[in-house]
Amino acid sequence: MTRTLRAAISVAGAVALSLSLGACSSDADQATNSGTSAAQAGQVKIGLLLPESKTTRYEKFDRPYIEAKIKELAPGAQIDYYNAAESPTTQQQQVNTALAKGDKVLILDAVDSKSIQSSVQKANAAGVKVVAYDRLAQGPVDSYVSYDNKKVGQLQGQALLDALGGKAQSGVIVMHNGSPTDPNAAEFKAGAHSVLDGKVKIGKEYDTPNWDPNNANQQMSGAIAALGKDNIVGVYSANDGLAAGISTALKAAGLSVPLTGQDAQLDAIQRILIGTQTITVMKPYKPEADIAATMAVDFAQGKPLTKDLVPTTVTSGSGNKVPANLLTPIVVDKSNIGDTVVKQGLYTVNEICTPTYEAACQQAGLK
Known part of the structure; x- marks a missing residue:
């Protein structure tokens, strides 16, 4: 084999290796980007905690409306659902479970607004946002939606x-x-x-x-x-x-x-x-549910709540000032x-x- 031919083969091999490495790098980049996208989608982890099912509204309207709006705003969102069956103790345990699962926002309709305060404080200490839904829980709640x-x-x-x-x-x-x-x-x-x-x-x-x-x-x-x-x-x-x-x-x-x-x-x-x-x-359940879901997704994505989403402020029984949206009943x-x-x-x-x-x-x- 001539020196010139050996040099040509060497160059060709280097080019092939370079292309091969480039392809591997591209595949790795795609995998990394895919993983990043999945991680970003996984960041929207929301716990939905409703108080009971004797009142037909919660399972028939509130839950499906809230879940549908969350999925509309954040298709990859993880939603962990809990119903306390009228038990304050059960709801406190459910908050603990939601926090252990890594939920970053809780939509909370409290069974007992006073007894849930310690759970709200625990969530707050963990950096988890709490959206009070329909009933204003005591403690450092981050936002509230209900009717007047x-x-x-x-x-x-x-x-x-x-x-x-x-x-x-x-x-x-x-x-x-x-x-x-x-x-x-x-x-x-x-x-x-x-x-x-x-x-x-x-x-x-x-x-x-x-x-x-x-x-x-x-x-x-x-x-x-x-x-x-x-x-x-x-x-x-x-x-x-x-x-x-x-x-x-x-x-x-x-x-x-x-x-x-x-x-x-x-x-x-x-x-x-x-x-x-x-x-x-x-x-009307849907406007209330849509607002709660929007608040939760905004919190999960690190966005501030806009003034049209929380046009007023209320004071909870524990003295906390809470940004709120109060709708008009019919x-x-x-x-x-x-x-x-x-x-x-x-x-x-x-x-x-x-x-x-x-x-x-x-x-x-x-x-």
């Missing part, structure tokens, strides 16, 4: 007064204010009292732990026995779950009086149609079911107007 809950109570109280008309002073009302561990219940109560006090006589007033419809049923039955059914002219119920238990007690006593509610549950809409419940207060009665729950996609007419309620639906213009 005092306004909810005011709307309920005014609707009850309107339904009573001239009968407002002819007897007494019974008040069912909801769970004492739920900070929203205190606001509903305060709002209702601001409208009702001095205009009606309150014969009995109850708190109902865990928003339990069975307890509300027993409380109402006790009130009827104590006050006499002919003396009761109306019932304030803070939500539709309680109203379900209350309406059963009223029916058993042969008593038909105005009854309020909240949450626009399907059974409540059907009771409104047949006249065993007067109104419910609708708090009163639903027989006259506007189509323009509210149906139009906003909560339920279809077919879901509402089952055979039992078909005649009432026709009278209300839903058929």
